[in-house]
Amino acid sequence: MATSACTFLHLADVHLGCDRYDSPERSKDFFLAFRDVVRRHAIQKRVDFVLIAGDLFEHRQIQPGVLNQAQLVLRELKQAGIPVLAIEGNHDSRPYGVKTSWLRYLADHGELILLEPEEGEQGLELHPWSDGRGSYLDLPCGVRVIGSQWYGSAAPKSIEQLAAAIRQLPPGPERVVLMFHHGLEGQIARYQGALRYRDLLPLREVGVGYLALGHIHKSYAEEGWIFNPGSLEATSTAEWDLPRGAYRVRWGEGPPQAELVQDYYQRPCQRLYLEAKGRETPAEIAAAALAMAKEVGPPGDGPEPLVELRLVGQVGFAKHELDSRALQRQIQQLTGALVVLFRFEANSLEIGSAALSLEEEQRLQVEEKIYRDLLSSHAHYRKRSKELAQLLLDLKERVLEGQSEAEIYTRLSGAFVGEED
Structure with missing residues (x-):
């Protein structure tokens, strides 16, 4: 049966x-x-x-x-x-x-x-x-x-x-x-x-x-x-x-x-990833986040979404310098989100916010001084500290610009031609 x-x-x-x-x-x-x-x-x-x-x-x-x-x-x-x-x-x-x-x-x-x-x-x-x-x-x-x-x-x-x-x-x-x-x-x-x-x-x-x-x-x-x-x-x-x-x-x-x-009521969720390169100011980070929020746009006929913004990568400022609450309010206005969650997951560069808050020329001077101080503390590099500090600044810019490893290696090798081990 x-x-x-x-x-x-x-x-x-x-x-x-x-x-x-x-x-x-x-x-x-x-x-x-x-x-x-x-x-x-x-x-x-x-x-x-x-x-x-x-x-x-x-x-x-x-x-x-x-x-x-x-x-x-x-x-x-x-x-x-x-x-x-x-x-x-x-x-x-x-x-x-x-x-x-x-x-x-x-x-x-x-x-x-x-x-x-x-x-x-x-x-x-x-x-x-x-x-x-x-x-x-x-x-x-x-x-x-x-x-x-x-x-x-x-x-x-x-x-x-x-x-x-x-x-x-x-x-x-x-x-x-x-x-x-x-x-x-x-x-x-x-x-x-x-x-x-x-x-x-x-x-x-x-x-x-x-x-x-x-x-x-x-x-x-x-x-x-x-x-x-x-x-x-x-x-x-x-x-x-x-x-x-x-x-x-x-x-x-x-x-x-x-x-x-799965076809029943569920609130929509939207996750945004913003990757920082280390050169942006807090204002530039906020502007980039708002540009991403504009692409999400307001909700249609359904329920308001939950929106999460994750800041990843590297930043050259302290976390408190970014007004995250104001940023959340602005994203909420742009997206019509029920809740906006902000996750600060970026790593801070060692140079710190004081250097990056200066004008570009002053910032470079501060970075160069930091590099020169570090190099001068090593007997092998002391005599070339100024030259090598400029090299480090140049290499950093090349990395941030996305140059290939081969190009960076060529630049680095040329700086040490004739250098003894």
């Missing part, structure tokens, strides 16, 4: 209440993304259920308005007859010593199904969901969904315990989903404590056919059974370029077929 297909929407890392950049509108983006992806890909396309694999909220303690955002979306799903199954992530898990969480509050009020293993004498125990409590639920569409919690550094050991507990479950649907909030190694840089693929294999051996991950804000899939959708919205500029979305899954005969959906 053929197995009828079921469909579900796999979300993670919604982060309602994310409040970076001190912008209420930006915080609202996370709610709008959550509501829009649910309306488009769960309610309008009639899925059988929705999974939230951790971090529905940004903070463990939330404001009333953030709770209301969650309730508005969850009630739309409830009215549509679509159950929502969730687990706690590291952001919304209960604080140490506290017996409840906001996810537990929502579960107790019938707005979602919170699946949680229990600690037993022999390790983790899985109990069927009943009267608002439980660890797993067999759904009418022929899928068993099992929950877990945020385990942190204990994740490898917890996986072994979960596998042992799954092995002891009574017979049920062959299609098994496990929600697990943790990351897989090799997906993003500088992530300590990521799981290795082989750490997850005990789950596959006990029949888990769809491992619904969360935690890493980048979408990825492994070997046709491990899926991580990424966050719905970027929580920082470092995530702007990461693929993310939600998985809309159809599971019939054979392995699950997961499609990453």
